[in-house]
Each structure stands twice: as structure tokens, then as C-alpha cells.
Amino acid sequence: MSIAGEILANAIPGSIALVYPALGELVSERAGVINLGTEGAMLAGALGGIATSIGTGNVWLGVVVAVLCGAATGSVHATAVVLRRANQLASGLVVWFLALGVTSVLGASDNGQVVSLLGAVAVPGLSSIPVVGPVLFDQNLLVYLGYVLVPATWWFIHYTRGGLVLRATGERPAVVFAGGHKPLRVRFLAVCAGSAIAGLGGAQLALGIVGNWSNGMTNGYGFVAVAVVIFARWNPFGVLLGSYVFGVALAISSVVQAHGIATNQYLLDALPYCVTVVVLVAVSSVGRSNAPESQRDALSETS
Amino acid sequence: MSAPNDSRAEPHDTPALEVRDLVKTFGPVRANDGISFTVMPGEVHALLGENGAGKSTLVKSLYGVHRPDSGEILRDGKVQHLDSPSVARRSGIGMVFQDMRLIPALSVWENIALHLESTSGVLRPRQLRALIAETSERYGLATHPLRKVEHLSIGEWQRVELVKVLLGGLRLLILDEPTSVLTPQEVAGLFAMVRRLTAEGVAVIIITHKLREVRQIADRVTVLRGGRTVLMNASPHALTDAELITAMVGEPVETLQRAVTPPVTGAHALVRLNGVSVRRPDGDWGLRDLDLEIRPGEILGVAGLAGSGQNELADLLVGADGIADGEVVVDGEAVALPDPVRMRRAGIVGVAPDPVRQFVVPGMTVAEHTALWNSAGMFAFDVRHADADLRRRDAMAELRVVASSRRMDRLSGGNIQRALLTLALTSDARVVVASYPTRGLDVLTTERTRTLLRRLSEAGAAVVLISEDLDELLALSDRVAVLAVGRLAGILPGGTADRNTIGELMTGVEAA
Numbered sequence: 001m002s003i004a005g006e007i008l009a010n011a012i013p014g015s016i017a018l019v020y021p022a023l024g025e026l027v028s029e030r031a032g033v034i035n036l037g038t039e040g041a042m043l044a045g046a047l048g049g050i051a052t053s054i055g056t057g058n059v060w061l062g063v064v065v066a067v068l069c070g071a072a073t074g075s076v077h078a079t080a081v082v083l084r085r086a087n088q089l090a091s092g093l094v095v096w097f098l099a100l101g102v103t104s105v106l107g108a109s110d111n112g113q114v115v116s117l118l119g120a121v122a123v124p125g126l127s128s129i130p131v132v133g134p135v136l137f138d139q140n141l142l143v144y145l146g147y148v149l150v151p152a153t154w155w156f157i158h159y160t161r162g163g164l165v166l167r168a169t170g171e172r173p174a175v176v177f178a179g180g181h182k183p184l185r186v187r188f189l190a191v192c193a194g195s196a197i198a199g200l201g202g203a204q205l206a207l208g209i210v211g212n213w214s215n216g217m218t219n220g221y222g223f224v225a226v227a228v229v230i231f232a233r234w235n236p237f238g239v240l241l242g243s244y245v246f247g248v249a250l251a252i253s254s255v256v257q258a259h260g261i262a263t264n265q266y267l268l269d270a271l272p273y274c275v276t277v278v279v280l281v282a283v284s285s286v287g288r289s290n291a292p293e294s295q296r297d298a299l300s301e302t303s
Numbered sequence: 304m305s306a307p308n309d310s311r312a313e314p315h316d317t318p319a320l321e322v323r324d325l326v327k328t329f330g331p332v333r334a335n336d337g338i339s340f341t342v343m344p345g346e347v348h349a350l351l352g353e354n355g356a357g358k359s360t361l362v363k364s365l366y367g368v369h370r371p372d373s374g375e376i377l378r379d380g381k382v383q384h385l386d387s388p389s390v391a392r393r394s395g396i397g398m399v400f401q402d403m404r405l406i407p408a409l410s411v412w413e414n415i416a417l418h419l420e421s422t423s424g425v426l427r428p429r430q431l432r433a434l435i436a437e438t439s440e441r442y443g444l445a446t447h448p449l450r451k452v453e454h455l456s457i458g459e460w461q462r463v464e465l466v467k468v469l470l471g472g473l474r475l476l477i478l479d480e481p482t483s484v485l486t487p488q489e490v491a492g493l494f495a496m497v498r499r500l501t502a503e504g505v506a507v508i509i510i511t512h513k514l515r516e517v518r519q520i521a522d523r524v525t526v527l528r529g530g531r532t533v534l535m536n537a538s539p540h541a542l543t544d545a546e547l548i549t550a551m552v553g554e555p556v557e558t559l560q561r562a563v564t565p566p567v568t569g570a571h572a573l574v575r576l577n578g579v580s581v582r583r584p585d586g587d588w589g590l591r592d593l594d595l596e597i598r599p600g601e602i603l604g605v606a607g608l609a610g611s612g613q614n615e616l617a618d619l620l621v622g623a624d625g626i627a628d629g630e631v632v633v634d635g636e637a638v639a640l641p642d643p644v645r646m647r648r649a650g651i652v653g654v655a656p657d658p659v660r661q662f663v664v665p666g667m668t669v670a671e672h673t674a675l676w677n678s679a680g681m682f683a684f685d686v687r688h689a690d691a692d693l694r695r696r697d698a699m700a701e702l703r704v705v706a707s708s709r710r711m712d713r714l715s716g717g718n719i720q721r722a723l724l725t726l727a728l729t730s731d732a733r734v735v736v737a738s739y740p741t742r743g744l745d746v747l748t749t750e751r752t753r754t755l756l757r758r759l760s761e762a763g764a765a766v767v768l769i770s771e772d773l774d775e776l777l778a779l780s781d782r783v784a785v786l787a788v789g790r791l792a793g794i795l796p797g798g799t800a801d802r803n804t805i806g807e808l809m810t811g812v813e814a815a
Contacts (some may be wrong), residue, residue: 159426161416164409166418171406178404180389185747293408 003259007251009135013209015247016139016146021225022232022239023153024070024194029189029229030157032170032294036092037077039222040099041195044069045202047103050213053115058169062115063203064140070199071192073099078191082184100216110213115258117211118142142204149197154236164192198222227276231283233290238291244280249275306445317380319344319506320365325374327360333362335371336530336702342475342506347497348511349521349539353745354528354717362477365508366398367391367550373454376474383680393420394782397468398477405463408455413450414469438469442496457609476500476508483518483742483771487806494520511748512551514544515774526550544567552746571635573765574595574620574651575688579629581615581789589615591789592629595735595780597767602760604780604797605769608809613769613791614656617738620767621645621653654740656769658723663711664665670707670720696729702751714741728755736760738769753779763764773802787811 021038028035035041053062077095080086092280118140126136159165168176171185205218224246232238232260249272256263306541318341327335335357341507342348352358362367365376369384374380378394385391391398405414412432416422422431437495439446444462454459461481469477478499482490497507497520511517517524517539526534526547534550549555574597581590586665590612596618607613617622619631622643630637633649640646655661663673671690677692678684690707697704704725705718714722720743737756741749756779770776776783780797785808792808 113344159428161422161424161426164413164417164422164426168406168409168413171408175404175406175415176386180387180392180420181417293406 003255005131007248007255010251010255011244011247013143015243015246016143016229017201017204017209018221018225018243018246019107019146019150020204021198021222022243023149023230023236023285024192024197024201025222025225025229026232026236026239027153027166028074028191028195029295030170030234030292031166032173032292033078033186033191034092034185034193034226034295035074035077035191036089036223036224036226037095037099038092038195039218039220040096041070041073041198042202042205042218043103043216043221044073045097045199046206046217047107047110047201047202049203049215050113050115050206051107051110053207054080054110054113058130059116059118060206062207062211063118063200066199066203066206067196068087068199070202073199074195077190078188078233096222102151104215107213107215110277111215111303112212114212117206118208128223140204140208142200145200150236150240154198157236164204167292170222170294173294177293182187192215198225201225208271224273224276227280230289230291231280234292235290245279246272246276248296307595317344318342318377319346319379320379321374321375321377322361322365323362323377323764326372327357327364327369327378328372333530335364337374338527338530340525340531340535342508343522344504344506345501347507347509347520348499348523350515350527351512351517351547351551352509352526352527353512354715354743354766355529355745355749356551357530358527359598360397360530361527362479365391365475366396366477368560372430382724383427389814390419390431392471393759395472395474396477397471397473397475399461399464399479399481401483403478405440405452405460408451409449410449411446411455411463412448412465415448415470416445418467419470425649426488434470435466438466442466442469442499443492444469444496448507453533457585458485459487459494461485465600473500473505476505476507478507480510482513484808487773487802488810489578491741493526493644513774514547524685530552545812548746556750573634574631575632576619577630577632579617579619579631580627581612581624582627583615586717588789590619593789594792595784595791597765599733599765600760602756602766602768602779602797604776604783605767606773606776606783606809607786608806609771611809613738613786614790616786617653617736617767617769620646620734620736621651626708648697650731652730652732652735654735654737655728658719658739662723663719665712667711668707669705669709669714672711672722673707673726674740676730676750693725694726699729700706700725700751702748702755717745717748720744721748724752728752728759732759732764734765734767736767738767739771740768741770741772776805777802785809 014254019044025035025038037170045066049062049066052065053059073095078092080091081088120138120140123137129132157167165176166182169186176183201221202218205221206213210217228239228242228246231242251270253268256268257265306430312420316339316418320342323339325338334703338357338361341653346572350358359368364371366386367388370386375385376385412428415435416426416431435446435448444460444466446459446466452463455463481493485493501507509520522541523536524534524539525532525536528551545555576593576595578592579590582589605613605616608669615624619626621639622641625641631640638645664675670693671686674684674686674689693704693707694779702721704722705714707780711719711722719744740752740756743786744752753775756766756768768776768779777797777800783795783800783805785792785805787809788811792811795804
């Protein structure tokens with residue numbers, strides 16, 4: 001396989017680790033809450049997954065715990081922002097720092113311990129398609145879940161009553177309230193659900209790709225997720241595309257390294273984040289943003 | 304459930320709605336102080352009253368938004384407790400609010416689905432769209448289910464609200480000042496729909512302060528004043544306009560009659576717009592190739608559907624907006640805009656279209672606003688004499704402005720408007736640009752404001768009167784300029800202009 005092909009193929013697992021937090025962020029933002037604590041939810045998910053996996057030897061139990069840890073982290077942000085009306089940006093950053101600190105302390109004993117990764121499962125039939133088959137359909141189950149979650153999220157927000165109420169809450173909560181729904185409850189649940197999904201991203205990173213715990217191992221995925229949602233214009237399929245672009249930039253670094261090509265490693269590591277900034281600026285300058293209406297108020301609110 | 308009953312079993316002498324001694328207090332304020340009236344099935348019942356008479360509080364109690372302190376609400380002869388809007392909706396009460404409750408970013412059908420109790424967990428867009436189309440057609444309410452609400456005209460926006468309410472299975476419809484934003488043609492369409500509903504036995508309550516509409520549509524009328532019923536279940540045909548106004552205000556009010564003023568000829572234009580175009584922040588044209596002369600001693604009325612460029616014109620004239628093309632000539636000299644200071648020095652004073660955004664400084668008192676209004680330079684902010692100045696202006700304007708120590712941002716819309724009008728209409732102005740000066744004001748203050756505008760123009764000032772109220776424009780204007788999508792659709796002499804011609808120009812029927 002050529003280097004380019006190798007990069008495109010290697011990008012899949014990393015992209016999926018970003019698809020989760022970005023979808024989570026999307027759900028939360030569609031309800032009108034920006035969650036910068038997504039990074040924290042991922043960290044909590046990653047540590048919860050690893051620790052459970054080490055403790056019980058059951059990787060899948062680890063995945064379940066990752067979801068719960070993500071949701072628990074999200075509930076901190078939801079309580080502050082939705083119930084206590086704290087500033088969304090401040091609360092999100094605090095939740096991230098809190099998660100960073102707590103996971104560093106709790107994860108100290110797990111540092112360096114290696115767990116077995118989630119095994120790859122070839123999908124019969126699909127995986128034998130030439131070229132793309134093995135790349136797309138010889139992955140672990142969390143990758144497949146990511147594939148499914150993208151259209152499922154799209155379908156949910158556009159074709160269910162719950163999704164309609166979610167979107168309406170992000171636009172004009174007062175109208176939703178007048179319509180007999182409870183916007184605060186919708187927002188609380190959306191933040192928790194979004195963070196639970198972000199926890200799955202932590203699990204994919206920890207149990208699907210790396211296989212051990214290190215402090216702050218999510219490396220800003222949660223923040224890139226916020227950027228991906230803007231790039232995607234709050235559309236799940238856009239999230240898939242945006243995550244893959246980031247995943248490719250990430251894969252370039254590891255593939256180039258693996259081939260022993262002499263470059264500056266620091267520059268390579270910075271590449272995905274540079275790509276994010278460049279793409280975001282390019283995308284923001286064309287067309288309209290589709291940002292939920294209530295976000296404007298949320299960002300200027302200081303009380 | 305989609306349609307109201309055609310054949311009603313009950314005899315028609317049981318009221319569809321009966322309100323008995325309804326009381327609702329907010330702290331020390333008795334907003335509703337023992338209100339009673341009845342609405343028969345198939346009847347249009349008008350609720351009349353000044354600002355603060357308690358009309359909105361009353362209908363909000365009927366729609367389950369407020370819970371009354373005491374009194375009874377009977378539906379078809381049985382006592383009913385309306386604890387929330389959803390209870391009210393389920394029992395067949397529908398309400399179209401003044402500030403319409405739709406979400407711009409969602410499509411028409413999604414907005415409707417959001418409010419239907421019967422929406423299933425998984426949406427069925429096709430089925431719902433068919434239902435909307437059927438109801439739209441049946442009641443003559445043209446809507447486009449797939450379009451996004453933000454792209455709708457205000458009239459279509461209201462039709463969507465009506466469809467939304469109709470789909471809920473309607474027995475009693477409450478319309479809160481539904482006509483204030485509509486063209487005469489749209490008002491006719493709305494009233495046709497109301498008649499179709501009443502023919503099916505639906506009872507309709509309409510809040511308005513336009514007597515013309517009461518005469519057109521209402522079978523009976525109830526007048527509220529100060530939270531009490533002063534006239535109950537009366538027939539409007541048995542009453543004169545003067546009697547109705549006296550009931551609303553508590554004293555007779557002389558309504559301003561059209562003054563026959565000689566046409567102004569040969570006067571120099573104070574402000575002249577030559578082919579002016581203005582871009583909106585979103586890139587669309589706000590005004591396009593506008594030629595307009597503003598002359599002393601003349602009231603120039605400006606009519607148009609909401610968003611046809613009136614606000615851009617107002618902002619332009621007070622110097623708040625820049626222009627993309629053309630020129631603005633003040634006293635024979637082209638000015639570079641934006642330059643509010645220059646325009647103010649030229650004697651141009653504005654009544655802002657959106658006072659809450661453009662006039663109110665949150666946290667500042669009425670006195671401080673007065674000082675701000677008077678301040679001419681960086682250091683001329685004189686709060687000490689502001690109170691005396693405001694009293695002097697209030698004595699001139701007689702608009703009953705509130706105490707100057709009150710915080711402006713905590714006042715009601717009507718009181719903010721009074722403060723703004725008091726400042727603007729007593730200033731030494733050569734040009735007054737008054738946008739919607741009487742919006743949200745009661746009869747007494749409205750008449751007073753109109754008199755002040757007339758006096759300013761008689762004293763030689765130029766008045767630009769931007770209004771949604773065609774009656775107001777026709778009663779006051781020497782000329783009426785009609786805007787349609789930012790262009791000048793025509794200028795009519797005020798004395799001979801009629802509602803329908805203006806309506807047609809507004810919608811661009813003849814503009815093409």
C-alpha cells in the first residue's frame with residue numbers, strides 16, 4: 001500500500017475517536033448549551049474504561065463504565081449551566097480542569113499498565129470489498145458503532161419528536177416552554193447524553209487505539225470536537241467528514257514516523273491542530289453558520 | 304380531531320365561555336378586579352380597553368398562563384380549571400399571541416408539529432404536511448409547509464399560527480391584537496377565516512383597540528377599564544364610537560379629524576434623498592434607489608409592510624446608517640453618513656423604531672436619559688438639571704411621563720415610549736422622524752401624540768411619520784410615501800389616498 005493509502009486507512013480509528021465527542025457536542029449545542037467540558041468527559045471516559053478493564057479484565061464492561069463516567073462529568077456542567085445558570089464557557093473550562101485533575105489523581109496507579117485492545121471484527125462480505133473493505137470493515141466494534149451513530153443522530157434530530165424539541169430548545173426555549181415542554185429538562189438531558197457519547201470517544205481512544213492510561217491523554221480531542229461541530233454546521237454527516245479530515249492529519253504524523261522519514265516530530269504533532277484552525281477559518285468565511293439561535297444569548301450572558 | 308364540529312348538539316343558549324367575577328392580582332396590583340362576560344358559540348366577541356385595562360391578563364387566564372385568584376370560568380355551562388396552556392389547548396382553546404410564537408430556523412410543518420399534542424414519537428412529515436395542506440385550504444390560509452419560518456412574511460407567519468391552533472381541534476379562538484401588523488387585504492382574509500370558523504360554531508374572542516374592526520367583525524363587545532368590566536356583552540351596533548371610547552377611557556376624547564391644509568408649494572426641501580440605496584447587515588438591500596424630499600411644514604407619511612425599508616429610512620435620516628449608493632442632501636449640502644452628530648446639529652430628531660434597543664440604556668434612570676438626550680458634547684452631561692428639564696417637557700407634551708428617578712429599563716413598553724416621545728416631541732427640531740410613535744399606546748396618549756405631531760408640523764417642522772396604522776397615516780399625512788421591498792412604490796396625496804390603493808402599493812401589486 002502506498003504511503004497515501006496507508007495514511008487514509010490509518011485515519012479511521014482516530015477519526016472515530018473524534019466522531020463521538022463531536023456528536024456529543026452537537027447534541028448538547030443543538031439544545032443550546034456549549035460544552036467545553038467535552039474534553040473532560042472524554043478523559044473521564046478513558047480512565048473509567050482503562051481502570052475497569054484492568055480491574056475486571058472485561059473490556060466491554062470498561063466501555064459501559066466509560067459512558068457512565070462521561071455522563072457523570074456532563075452532569076456537573078449541566079448542573080452549573082442549566083440549573084444554576086452559570087456562564088457556559090467558564091463552566092466548561094472548569095469542568096475540563098476538574099476532570100484533568102481528578103483523573104490524574106485517580107489514574108496514578110493505572111499509569112503505564114497495558115490492557116488488551118478491543119479486537120478487530122471483520123464484517124463478513126463487506127470486508128472483502130477490494131481496497132476499502134479491509135480499511136472500513138476490519139475494525140473494532142466501537143468503530144462500527146460510530147458509523148451507525150452518525151446517521152442515527154441525524155435521524156433522531158430530524159425525524160423524532162424528541163429531536164424536534166431538542167432543536168427548538170436550542171433556538172427559542174421560551175417558545176418550547178409555551179408549547180408545553182420543559183426546556184431546562186431537555187437541556188440537562190442533552191448535556192448529559194452528549195457527554196456520555198463523548199465518554200465513548202474516550203473509550204475508543206483508550207481501549208481501541210492506545211491501550212494504556214496516561215495523564216491528559218485526550219490531547220485536546222474534546223476541543224477539536226467543538227471546532228468540528230462548527231465546521232459541520234451542526235450536521236452529523238458534517239461531523240463525520242470533519243472528523244476524518246482531522247483523523248488524516250493525525251495519521252500523517254504516525255505514518256511518517258513509522259516509515260522513518262526524517263522530519264521534526266513536534267511540527268508533525270502540531271499538524272492536526274493547524275489543519276483544524278485553517279479549515280475552520282476557511283469554512284467560517286463562506287455561507288451562513290446555522291448556529292442555534294439561543295447560542296448568541298448564551299455566549300454574552302455573564303450572570 | 305382536526306376540524307371543529309359542524310353540527311352541534313347543544314342548544315345555542317348555553318354560552319361557550321362564561322367568566323364570572325374573575326380576579327387576578329400581581330402583588331398590590333389588581334390587574335383583573337371582578338371581570339364577567341359571556342361568549343356564545345359561533346360568536347365574535349371583541350374585548351376593548353386601554354393599556355393596562357387587564358385584557359391581556361384576562362385572556363392569559365383563559366389560556367391557562369395565569370391562574371386567577373378567584374372567580375369562575377365555565378365552558379358550555381360547566382366549571383373548568385385551566386391550570387396550564389396545554390390543558391387549555393386540550394380542551395379546545397387556541398390562542399394567537401401578539402408576539403408570535405414560532406421558531407424562525409425551523410420549517411412551517413416542524414413548528415406545527417412542536418405544538419401538537421398528538422405528534423407521535425417518530426415524526427411523519429408527509430402525513431402532517433397533508434393535514435396542514437387540508438386545513439390551510441379549508442380555511443383559506445395559504446401556507447407552505449416546507450418553507451422555513453424565517454423566510455415568511457408577517458402575514459403568512461400569522462396564518463401558520465392560525466393553522467397550528469386550528470389543528471388542535473378548536474372550540475374557542477383567542478386573537479390578541481391580530482390586525483396590527485397586517486395589510487388591509489390580509490385583514491380581510493383574516494376576517495373571512497374568522498367568519499368561516501364562527502359558521503362552524505367556534506367562538507372567537509378578539510382583542511383590539513380599533514373601533515373600525517369592532518364594527519366590521521364583532522357581534523358583541525365587552526369593554527374593560529382598570530381591571531373592571533365597564534360595558535358587558537353589549538351590541539356594538541347600538542353604540543356610537545364616542546360612547547365606546549368614553550367607556551374605554553372614562554371620559555370623552557376628541558379624536559383628531561383630518562385637517563385640510565393647503566398643499567405646500569415652493570418650500571425648500573430640508574432633506575433630499577437622491578437615488579439612495581442602503582444595504583442591510585445581511586447583505587440584502589434595505590433601501591433601493593430612493594428619491595424623497597422632506598419639506599418643512601409637512602407631514603410625510605411612510606407606509607409599507609413590516610421590513611420594507613422603513614427602519615433603514617429612519618436610521619438613515621438620523622444619521623445612524625451609512626449609504627451604499629446615491630446621496631443625502633441636508634440644507635442643500637451633501638453629507639457623508641453615518642454621522643449622527645451632524646444630523647442632530649442640523650435639527651433632525653428621531654423617535655426610534657425599536658426604543659428598547661435604540662433608546663434605553665440599561666441601568667440608567669429616566670433623568671439620566673434626559674441628560675443624555677440633552678448632552679451636546681463629551682462633557683455636557685448634566686444630570687442635576689435633568690429632572691427640572693423633564694418636568695418642563697412633560698408640562699409641554701402632557702404625555703404623563705413617569706418619575707425621573709425610575710430606571711428606564713424596568714419600565715413597560717408604553718412608559719418607555721412616553722418618555723421617548725416627551726423628549727423627542729418637545730425638542731427644538733426642524734425634522735422629526737417618528738417611527739411607529741403610537742405603537743402600544745392607549746387611546747388618550749395616542750391622540751395626544753398625534754396632536755403634538757400635527758402642532759410640530761404647523762409650527763414649520765418637517766415630520767416623517769412612519770407607521771403601520773393606515774388610519775393614522777391617512778388622518779395625519781400631507782403626503783403618503785409607500786415603500787415596497789425597499790423601493791418607493793408611490794407617493795399619494797394624503798387627502799385623497801385610500802386604504803386599498805395603499806394596500807396594493809404595499810404588496811407591490813401595481814408597483815411592477
